[in-house]
Amino acid sequence: MNFLNDMLQIIAWVSILLGSVLVIIGALGSLRFPDFWSRLHAASVTDSGGVILLLVGMGIHSGFNLITFKLFLIGVFLFITGPTSSHAVANAALVSGIKPTKKKQKISGNDG
Amino acid sequence: MLRSILTAIFLFLLWYLMSGIDKTLTLGLGVGSSIFAVWIVRRMENASEYDSLKVHLHPIELFKYCIWFLLEIFKSNWTVTKVILSPKMGINQNMFKVPFSQKSDLGQTIFANSITLTPGTISVEVEEDHFLVHALTFLPTDHEALAEMNNRISKIEGNVTS
Numbered sequence: 001m002n003f004l005n006d007m008l009q010i011i012a013w014v015s016i017l018l019g020s021v022l023v024i025i026g027a028l029g030s031l032r033f034p035d036f037w038s039r040l041h042a043a044s045v046t047d048s049g050g051v052i053l054l055l056v057g058m059g060i061h062s063g064f065n066l067i068t069f070k071l072f073l074i075g076v077f078l079f080i081t082g083p084t085s086s087h088a089v090a091n092a093a094l095v096s097g098i099k100p101t102k103k104k105q106k107i108s109g110n111d112g
Numbered sequence: 113m114l115r116s117i118l119t120a121i122f123l124f125l126l127w128y129l130m131s132g133i134d135k136t137l138t139l140g141l142g143v144g145s146s147i148f149a150v151w152i153v154r155r156m157e158n159a160s161e162y163d164s165l166k167v168h169l170h171p172i173e174l175f176k177y178c179i180w181f182l183l184e185i186f187k188s189n190w191t192v193t194k195v196i197l198s199p200k201m202g203i204n205q206n207m208f209k210v211p212f213s214q215k216s217d218l219g220q221t222i223f224a225n226s227i228t229l230t231p232g233t234i235s236v237e238v239e240e241d242h243f244l245v246h247a248l249t250f251l252p253t254d255h256e257a258l259a260e261m262n263n264r265i266s267k268i269e270g271n272v273t274s
Contacts, residue, residue, distance in 0.1 A: 025193050029192070029195075032201065033196075033201065041192060044231045048230070049185060052185070084225065087235055090236045094244075
């Protein structure tokens with residue numbers, strides 16, 4: 001039982017640390033990438049992978065009780081609001097005419 | 113009427129799970145606010161000109177999709193992480209059209225949000241029968257991957273009666 005508990009704590013900390021690394025990588029990407037569109041993609045690493053790993057880690061760390069349920073709800077709501085706000089920003093950029101900087105810049109059809 | 117009662121019970125359970133306090137006053141306030149919320153929603157449904165939205169999602173398909181989607185997220189997280197950390201970033205940006213086959217608004221929303229949630233792709237614009245998607249590292253195989261996602265989401269969606 002004690003061993004199992006230790007294993008769970010280790011899993012929890014590993015996923016919290018990995019999530020933090022992903023958040024840092026997302027921030028690094030936002031700094032390194034050249035233009036608006038690519039920076040949006042860097043932010044989405046923080047939004048998806050970082051958030052999942054941090055919430056899973058915290059959920060396991062707290063043991064399985066009410067806190068886990070609340071963290072799960074936070075995750076569900078972040079998964080709905082995060083992409084919606086990203087889409088709103090991207091759509092506003094498209095409408096105001098920010099074009100991706102690209103050599104072969106084109107809007108291709110489904111067949112390529 | 114049954115639906116209202118079930119909604120009230122669900123809201124009250126949510127209240128209880130969020131607070132975790134079982135004093136009589138707190139529980140009483142919970143019961144009161146759940147019933148009040150359901151009453152307001154009923155009033156709104158009566159006043160609105162639209163029928164209440166009924167969309168059927170297959171729970172098992174939804175669950176299977178969630179598992180598959182989590183794996184996809186981690187795969188593309190890895191791809192984008194490699195791009196960020198590599199010294200010369202291999203960015204190949206592209207805007208392209210992705211057709212969708214979902215009938216209901218909810219299905220289309222799930223698809224568009226899934227595209228945006230996957231690192232490396234963002235849905236930018238919604239047209240009549242396709243999304244405009246922006247990709248960070250565009251590959252020709254992206255079309256097939258997105259078509260597979262489209263099929264899986266269409267499977268979640270049952271017969272739509274809105």
